[in-house]
Amino acid sequence: MNLLAPxxxxxxxxxxxxxxxxxxxxxxxxxxxxxxxxxxMVLRDRQANAPWQRLRRNLLLLLQLLILVALILAxxxxxxxVPALAAGSSVILLDASASMNATDVNPSRxxxxxxxxxxxxxxxxxxxxxxxxxxxxxxxxxxxxxxxRSALKxxxxxxxxxxxxxxxxxxxxxxxxxxxxxxxxxxxxxISDGGLPxxxxxxxxxxxxxxxxxxSDNVSVSALSLRSTKNGAELFASVANHSDxxxxxxxxxxxxDALLQxxxxxxxxxxxxxxxxxxxxxAATVYQAKLSRPDQSTQPLDALSLDDTAFAxxxxxxxxxxxxxxxxxxxxxxxxxxxxxxxAFRAIPQKDGTVQLPTDEFDLYIFDGLAPNDLPFKPTLFIxxxxxxxxxxxxxxxxxxxxxxxxSPLTRDVNWNNVHVRQAKHITPPQWAKTLIDSxxxxxxxxGDTGVRRVGAIMFDLHDSDLPLQVTFPILxxxxxxxxxxxxxxNAPDGVRPGxxxxxxPDAAVSTVAIASPSNQVYTVRPAEGTVxxxxxxxxxxxxxxxxxxxxxxxxxxxxNLFDPTESNIRPVEALRIGQSQISAAxxxxxxxxxxxxxxxxxxxxxxxxEWWVYHGRRRVKR
Numbered sequence: 001m002n003l004l005a006p007x008x009x010x011x012x013x014x015x016x017x018x019x020x021x022x023x024x025x026x027x028x029x030x031x032x033x034x035x036x037x038x039x040x041m042v043l044r045d046r047q048a049n050a051p052w053q054r055l056r057r058n059l060l061l062l063l064q065l066l067i068l069v070a071l072i073l074a075x076x077x078x079x080x081x082v083p084a085l086a087a088g089s090s091v092i093l094l095d096a097s098a099s100m101n102a103t104d105v106n107p108s109r110x111x112x113x114x115x116x117x118x119x120x121x122x123x124x125x126x127x128x129x130x131x132x133x134x135x136x137x138x139x140x141x142x143x144x145x146x147x148x149r150s151a152l153k154x155x156x157x158x159x160x161x162x163x164x165x166x167x168x169x170x171x172x173x174x175x176x177x178x179x180x181x182x183x184x185x186x187x188x189x190x191i192s193d194g195g196l197p198x199x200x201x202x203x204x205x206x207x208x209x210x211x212x213x214x215x216s217d218n219v220s221v222s223a224l225s226l227r228s229t230k231n232g233a234e235l236f237a238s239v240a241n242h243s244d245x246x247x248x249x250x251x252x253x254x255x256x257d258a259l260l261q262x263x264x265x266x267x268x269x270x271x272x273x274x275x276x277x278x279x280x281x282x283a284a285t286v287y288q289a290k291l292s293r294p295d296q297s298t299q300p301l302d303a304l305s306l307d308d309t310a311f312a313x314x315x316x317x318x319x320x321x322x323x324x325x326x327x328x329x330x331x332x333x334x335x336x337x338x339x340x341x342x343x344a345f346r347a348i349p350q351k352d353g354t355v356q357l358p359t360d361e362f363d364l365y366i367f368d369g370l371a372p373n374d375l376p377f378k379p380t381l382f383i384x385x386x387x388x389x390x391x392x393x394x395x396x397x398x399x400x401x402x403x404x405x406x407x408s409p410l411t412r413d414v415n416w417n418n419v420h421v422r423q424a425k426h427i428t429p430p431q432w433a434k435t436l437i438d439s440x441x442x443x444x445x446x447x448g449d450t451g452v453r454r455v456g457a458i459m460f461d462l463h464d465s466d467l468p469l470q471v472t473f474p475i476l477x478x479x480x481x482x483x484x485x486x487x488x489x490x491n492a493p494d495g496v497r498p499g500x501x502x503x504x505x506p507d508a509a510v511s512t513v514a515i516a517s518p519s520n521q522v523y524t525v526r527p528a529e530g531t532v533x534x535x536x537x538x539x540x541x542x543x544x545x546x547x548x549x550x551x552x553x554x555x556x557x558x559x560x561n562l563f564d565p566t567e568s569n570i571r572p573v574e575a576l577r578i579g580q581s582q583i584s585a586a587x588x589x590x591x592x593x594x595x596x597x598x599x600x601x602x603x604x605x606x607x608x609x610x611e612w613w614v615y616h617g618r619r620r621v622k623r
Contacts, residue, residue, distance in 0.1 A: 008075035011068075018064055063611040070604035074597040089129045089145070089182040091175050092117050094159060095192030095212070096136035097166040098498070098567040102193070104215035104303040110161040113191045113212045120189060120210075121152055131178040135171035135192075136162040137499030137538070144178065163306055163540050164498030165564055168196050172203065179204045190583075194573020195566045202579030209576050209583045216571035218242045219249055220307035222272065223563060224289050225494055226314050228282070233314050235277040237289045241267035242569045249301065253277055254288040264294060285314045286542045286557055307568045311542045311559035313495070320487050323347055325355055326368035331468035332383070335477055341487045364485035369461060379454045379484035384461040385425060390450065391457060395426040397441030400460075404438045409508035409549075410447055410479045411436050412530070415472050424460035433457075447480060449552065456480045482507035486554055489513075489547060495559035496537055502558065504532040509549040516544040518560075 094117055100110040121130055129145040130152055143155040179186050186205040190196075193213040223238035241247050246269055252262040265273055280287075291308045293301050301308055322336060325347045336344035345362070349355050355372040357365075366381045371388040380390070387393050400421040405411050416437060426442045429435055433448040433455070447456040467473050489506045496502055506513055506527055513532050515523045518541025525532050537543070537560050545556045562568065576583040 002078070005075060005077045008072055008077075011072045011075065014072075015065055015068055018061070018068065059614055060611060063607055063614065067604050067607045067611065070600050070607060074600035074604065076597075078596045078600070089131075089184055089186045090120070090124060091131045091133065091178050091186060091188045092120065093171055093175055093188065093190045093192070094132060094134050094156075095166060095190070095195075096134045096159065096161045097192075097195065098161070098163050098306050098562055098564070099193055099195060099304065099570045100161045100212070101163075101306055102213065102215075102218070102303040102570045103300065104213060104217065104570070108161075109193055109212045113210075114156055114159065116191050116210055116212065117156055117189075118153065121149065129182070131175075132156065132159075133171055133174050133178070134159045135166045135168060137164045137167060139167060139171035139174055141174055141178070145181065162499065163538055163562065165567060166195075168200055172200055175203055176201075190576065192573075192576075193570065194576065195569075196573075196576050196578075198577050200578050202581065207578060207581070207583055209585055211572050211574060211585045213570065213572035215303055216242060216244050216569070218302045218304045218307070218568055218570045219247050219267065219291060220304075220562075220568040221251075221289050221291060221310040222307070222565065222568065224287070224310040224312045224561065226280075226287065226312050229278070231279050232282050233280040233285075235280055235287055235289075235312065237275045237277070237310070238272060239265055239267065239275070239291065240272040240565070240568065241269060242565075242571070243302070244269050244571075247302075248294050250292045250294055251275060252290045252292065254290065255280075255285050257288075280314070283314070284557070286559075287312045287314065288542075304568065304570055306540060307562045309540070310561045310563070311495070311540075313542060313557040313559050315488060315493075315556065320363040320481075320485050321345065321360075322364045322366060322481075322485070323358070323362040324366045324368065325349070325357070325370050325372075326366070327370070329368050329383075329462060331462055331473070332366070332368060332477075335474055338474075339478070339481070342481070364481065375453075377453055380456075381480060381484055382455070382457040384464075385427075385457050385459065390455055391427055391430075393425050393427055396423055397426045398423040399441035400424055400439045400444065402440050403444060406434075406436055406438060408434065408436055409511070410483055411476075412479060412508050413472075413475050414479070419465065419467050419470055419472065421460050421465040421467070423464055427457075427459065445476070445480075447483060449550075454484045456484050479508045483509045483549075486510075486547070488556060489545065490556075490558065492558045495561055497564070498538055498540060498560055498562065500537055502534045502537060504534060504545065505530060506532065506547045507549075509552075510547045511550075512548040514546040514548065516546070518542060 094113055096110065100113060102109045105112040124130065127147055129147050130143060131141065131145055132143040132152065132155055134140050134142055142159060143152050146152050175188055179188065188203050188205060188207045189210060190207065191210045191212060193211065219239065219241050221237060222240040223236065225236050227234050235253065237251065239251055247267050249265050250262055251265050253260040261277060267273060289310050291301055293299065320342045322342055322344045324332065324336065324344055326332065327349065333344065336342060347357065349370055355370050357372055357376065362378065364379045364381065365376055366383065368383040369386065371386040375389060382391060385391050385393065403416045403419065405414055405416050421444060424442065424444055429443055429446055432450050433446045435443040435446050437445040444459050462468050486507045490502055490504045492502060504513060508530065510527060513525050513527060515534055517536065518539045523536055540560050540562060542557055542559050547554045574585055
């Protein structure tokens with residue numbers, strides 16, 4: 001042990017006056033007594049009136065001397081030499097990627113990294129500033145040039161690992177910014193199990209690497225995806241053994257939590273095997289692949305459980321099938337062909353004018369100037385409608401001036417100022433129908449839900465207007481089609497990675513979007529300018545997206561999986577490559593000082609409390 005301020009030991013001379021105070025006798029005044037019976041007492045008083053007396057045992061004296069010793073030692077700053085990786089200002093990069101959830105180090109790698117960071121901070125001088133950066137999907141500075149050790153401890157206690165990869169480029173950018181503000185030669189300490197990319201730029205100052213982890217024991221579901229075949233859906237799964245030893249596992253498939261199949265798989269060290277599950281239903285389904293131990297033990301399968309389960313979502317409604325029943329309408333056909341998520345088919349009426357619909361089902365039926373006797377119970381759009389069981393035509397009107405666009409999600413961005421219509425069919429709008437565009441003579445565009453199907457109607461022949469020549473034509477048609485037959489509001493056929501944002505574009509009629517996470521946490525948002533950006537994808541599993549339009553709700557799903565070989569391969573890395581330098585594990589060669597003065601100061605305070613209690617206890621006894 002060493003003393004960082006040995007000059008404070010000179011204060012030990014204060015023990016001399018404390019001892020002298022206990023050796024001095026009390027000086028008492030002379031007293032005249034009235035009886036010789038008191039001579040003996042007077043004699044004793046005279047004997048005690050000498051200035052000095054022999055030092056006797058006294059608990060208060062001992063306690064006071066102990067207080068003095070503790071305070072002097074605290075001022076002398078005793079310290080012991082301990083291994084240290086830095087001596088001045090430091091930046092700690094704390095890896096919070098998915099692999100840091102591994103339990104090969106008790107209780108987890110991240111907890112071990114947290115303890116290592118705290119130990120490093122304890123070895124630094126008390127005035128040395130420390131910056132802590134949690135390197136996760138979105139790296140975050142949780143302490144900036146902080147010298148308060150309790151604040152640093154609180155920041156470390158709040159740090160948590162993530163379920164995804166680390167953006168090391170962003171983390172290094174934050175570290176470089178923090179290092180640039182340091183006046184001395186700073187040190188960067190990377191506490192990680194490795195997995196850093198090889199193209200990271202160098203950092204100013206010295207870089208040290210503290211490796212975390214002991215084992216490579218991990219088996220993962222490295223891929224899970226669906227594809228359509230002529231016989232239905234096909235599920236593809238890939239299982240990888242990242243361990244150094246051979247492993248046997250059970251791979252189980254579930255459909256909406258119901259077990260479909262379970263099979264044993266034997267994997268050699270470093271081997272990957274693929275499994276295909278064919279002839280699955282085309283219906284919308286959430287599939288799950290799960291790994292477990294062959295002995296059905298409750299013990300964990302491996303050191304990292306995040307990649308033992310994966311999810312895949314079958315969304316058969318990817319491209320909407322639209323049937324156009326028309327004598328021929330080039331404007332309509334060009335518009336439908338330009339929509340990327342829509343497949344348009346055309347049915348031509350027979351020579352006698354009758355309409356024969358194909359037996360295949362479609363997501364939307366568009367009847368242009370025609371109508372069959374029996375309408376399908378599917379979303380329907382009428383253009384220049386004929387008499388049918390849904391719309392009752394009671395005439396034709398030509399007074400289409402002073403057209404008004406009624407405020408509605410279906411008329412978003414629709415501008416009717418330059419549109420001219422020669423004539424239109426007249427109807428008395430049914431109770432379920434809402435007029436979207438009105439004129440002096442009657443409704444020009446209506447839409448609504450009959451309770452059996454959604455219906456839209458453009459009450460005039462497109463060739464009797466200049467609407468197809470206006471910019472508002474595709475806007476109006478797309479709004480109507482998306483309302484009648486909503487497509488998928490997002491594009492994530494293979495799911496998203498943890499922490500990635502998902503862009504959701506609900507149709508114009510949707511007022512609210514509710515997203516339920518795998519832990520049933522519900523995020524409710526309202527579309528802003530027709531778009532929702534969902535960022536809370538840190539949980540692994542299947543998410544449900546509910547689009548709410550009035551009393552109508554549609555539900556769709558997407559999956560979040562790890563699927564990252566860098567994170568699943570949990571083998572600790574012994575050296576990092578940063579810039580052109582190879583950074584090996586830091587040896588504990590440098591020495592730092594761990595000071596003990598706070599404990600000595602606390603001891604002095606404790607003894608002071610004991611001394612106060614003893615003193616007042618004696619006073620109560622004398623009374």
